[in-house]
Amino acid sequence: MQPAKQLTRNNRKHYNQISVELRQLLESISTTKKIRKDTFLFQEGMDAQEIYILKSGLIRIEKLTADGKELTLRLCKSNDIIGELTLFSDDAKYLLSAKVLTAGEVLVIDRKRLEEALVENGKLTFEFMRWVSNHMRVFQSKIRDLLLNGKKGALYSTLIRLTNSYGIDTNNGILIEMTLTNQQLANFCATTRESVNRMLSELRKLDIIEVKKTGHILVKDIQFLRDEIGCENCPIEVCNID
Numbered sequence: 001m002q003p004a005k006q007l008t009r010n011n012r013k014h015y016n017q018i019s020v021e022l023r024q025l026l027e028s029i030s031t032t033k034k035i036r037k038d039t040f041l042f043q044e045g046m047d048a049q050e051i052y053i054l055k056s057g058l059i060r061i062e063k064l065t066a067d068g069k070e071l072t073l074r075l076c077k078s079n080d081i082i083g084e085l086t087l088f089s090d091d092a093k094y095l096l097s098a099k100v101l102t103a104g105e106v107l108v109i110d111r112k113r114l115e116e117a118l119v120e121n122g123k124l125t126f127e128f129m130r131w132v133s134n135h136m137r138v139f140q141s142k143i144r145d146l147l148l149n150g151k152k153g154a155l156y157s158t159l160i161r162l163t164n165s166y167g168i169d170t171n172n173g174i175l176i177e178m179t180l181t182n183q184q185l186a187n188f189c190a191t192t193r194e195s196v197n198r199m200l201s202e203l204r205k206l207d208i209i210e211v212k213k214t215g216h217i218l219v220k221d222i223q224f225l226r227d228e229i230g231c232e233n234c235p236i237e238v239c240n241i242d
Contacts, residue, residue, distance in 0.1 A: 018131055022124050025117055026053060030107035041082065041098035048086035048094045050108050054078055057104020061096050065190050072187040073142055075241055084132050088115060137238050146190060149229045154189035155199050156225040161241040163219055173220035
């Protein structure tokens with residue numbers, strides 16, 4: 001038996017996609033809604049009546065920690081499905097919050113209506129639940145990195161995930177296309193901006209990263225980051241920021 005082919009940055013655009021048939025089903029039972037910057041699509045604990053497909057804009061999936069810090073778990077962009085973890089749940093509540101970072105549009109899908117449609121098509125139900133399972137693996141791996149490796153490990157893990165989701169290979173390393181402020185990076189690690197400033201400064205001194213004038217981060221030694229956190233070389237469908 002041949003080993004399963006692992007995804008790389010060169011074909012990363014395909015790891016989060018669903019079949020044309022499933023997407024057509026979702027779109028056929030949806031309505032369009034505009035979303036405004038700095039508003040919430042939903043918040044943790046609210047009744048989960050709908051799931052969403054992001055048509056345009058940018059949405060951050062986050063959770064508030066026990067000490068009041070924001071923990072960013074996912075950045076959603078065009079064609080991503082949001083709120084999918086509530087499907088086939090009794091008295092479903094949103095487990096996380098979805099904050100709009102960039103205005104745009106979403107397709108709104110009634111959860112009950114989708115459940116009824118999926119029950120009638122076992123093949124699409126299996127595909128959808130497998131897709132949800134993959135997202136659960138991603139969430140679990142991010143929490144594991146934070147718990148086992150602390151703040152520094154969480155930052156290193158975040159940088160690795162960013163290279164997988166938004167990295168461009170260059171002669172000098174991997175350039176992360178997305179620009180994030182130090183506060184935004186801190187939210188991925190449930191830590192303070194000052195702590196991230198200090199850790200990034202240490203990485204610059206070690207020549208592990210370079211921060212461009214544009215704010216983009218160039219990871220010059222990805223192996224250093226992997227070694228520091230005992231990276232298990234998870235496939236890209238698990239080790240990503242999406």
